[in-house]
Amino acid sequence: MPQDTINVNLTHQALDIKHINYYQPLLVYKCSKIKVNASTPKVKILNLNINSFTKQIDALEKEGSNDQDAFDKEKAYLKKAIQAFFSAGEQGLRSVKLLIYKEGTESKEIKNQLQENRYTFVVLINTYKDNTDGDDGLTVYKDDYTHFKEDKHFFVFATKESEIKELFKDNTNSKTKIIVIHSKKEEHLHLRFISKYLHEASIFHSTNPYGLKFSGMNPITDSGEITKLRKANINFYSLLNETGLDGVMAFKEGVTLEGTAIDELFTYHYIKYELTFELIRVWNVNNRQNSKLSALQLDGKKDNAYTTAIECKLKSFIDKGILVSYSDL
Known part of the structure; x- marks a missing residue:
């Protein structure tokens, strides 16, 4: 075959380009106490839907015989995360695949899932930690990202920080399709966002994520923090009119870490x-x-x-x- 011939797999059904998951994301959670498969790949995959996710998470087993309390708290945390994903009801996605892994090298299975199912968006859920106001997803996944990074896909991280401190703070990794969203405690704004945005995009692709509204969210009102977030291209939830005159809350700014509009790049x-x-x-x-x-x-x-x-x-x-x-x- 000539060197400049189209290079494409025409026989493997799972790689059929017709089945690209534009509007169905892959959720990823790096666990602490949850039991995963003993054989390779050492992961746990759940196909969740809005009606049965609670029972599916309750059915998860604990790794080892100790730390029952920590395990129960982690399950409750994960349940709230998925609940946030489904919180929009009919205005959001109603089903999703969740991949759970523990050991860093097992995160390679994420790349296998991307190849087999062609997910466009990958959303990373921060590992549960007790007595914190959330975490920085760029820190949680900084050592594992190298195993599954892929420039063809969008990766969505949550952070409690107002600046980029890990993973993308230099030019080692591409920022082109990286989306970072400010979220504290158990707000899980990145999960709320991806569910509602992709649902609307599946109806009309050219949906602008700027201005999306979510219930149960506390807006950021500190002007200094907002300035830092904008400078770092971290998305956040604030008042649509930041003078506070209208009281309408909205998602901002709808950009990637490189500063490109998400809907334009998508x-x-x-x-x-x-x-x-x-x-x-x-x-x-x-x-x-x-x-x-x-x-x-x-x-x-x-x-x-x-x-x-x-x-x-x-x-x-x-x-x-x-x-x-x-x-x-």
Whole structure:
């Protein structure tokens, strides 16, 4: 095959690009006392839904014979986290997969799940700690992130900090698709956010997360803290009008750690994969002819099956309100 041929797995059903989970996230929890599978991969996977998640978490077993009290508290904490995810009811997602692991190296299974199920968003739940006002997810997962990091996916972290102190404080790791959300104690704002945002995006993809509203949240009103959060590109919950004149609370700023609007980057991601799928589809229909990309006539002088397919797909994006217009191919 030519070196510049499309490189894609066309036989493994689990990797079929048609089954990308744009609007279903993968939740990840690094546990302390919860028992996981004894055999590799040493993880526990739960397929949760809004009606049965309580029973499923109650059924989790303890690792070892000691620390029953700590185990009970951890289960209660995890239950509240999932409850926060489902708190929007009909206005949020109603089912989700949760992956629980303990040992750092076992976090490699996260990457396997991403390859098999093609999740677009991965949301990391902070490990339970007693007597704290929350934690910094960038610290909790800093040593494990290297096992599952992948630039094609969005990773959502929660932090109690007003600045970036770990993992992404330098340029070692890409910030492009990293979303950090300020959340204290058991608010789990990042879980509330992803559930409501992806539910709305599944209805109309070009949903703007800025301004989303959540119940049971305490807004940040300190101007100094808000300034720090904005400077660090950490999302937070505050008054829509920060002078406090209207009293309306809202999610801000709706950006990645790099400062790009989440909905804009998510839309580019969606368009890229949908167009890739369309090209592969045409390639298969044409018995994989003209697979050598450099041989294609993409200069606009003459249409071919590929350019026509792309143009039809772009037109459908305009009809759906995802694109406003596009320039010549």
